[in-house]
Amino acid sequence: MPDLLVDDQSEVVGERFAVVYAPRRSRDRFSENCVQLMESEAAALAAADPQGNRFAAKVFGPSRSSEGLRLYYLVAWLE
Numbered sequence: 738m739p740d741l742l743v744d745d746q747s748e749v750v751g752e753r754f755a756v757v758y759a760p761r762r763s764r765d766r767f768s769e770n771c772v773q774l775m776e777s778e779a780a781a782l783a784a785a786d787p788q789g790n791r792f793a794a795k796v797f798g799p800s801r802s803s804e805g806l807r808l809y810y811l812v813a814w815l816e
Contacts, residue, residue: 753774753796755795757793758771758791759791765810767811778793793816
C-alpha cells in the first residue's frame with residue numbers, strides 16, 4: 738500500500754471491510770465499482786464468493802487517483 742496522508746479527524750478515508758471483485762488476486766488497488774463495503778469482517782466473509790471472483794478483504798480508501806477515479810487499496814485478504 739502506498740504512503741497516503743490520512744486526516745485522523747475524518748471518517749471519509751480509512752480501513753474498511755469489503756467484498757472485492759478480483760479475477761486476479763495479484764492486484765493491490767481496485768476502483769470503487771469493484772468494491773462492496775461491508776459492516777463487519779463477518780459480513781464480508783459471509784458475502785464472499787470465490788467461484789464468482791468475489792473475495793473478502795480489508796481495504797483502505799477511498800482515495801482519488803490522478804485520473805479522478807476513486808480507488809481502494811488492499812490491506813489484507815480475509816480467509
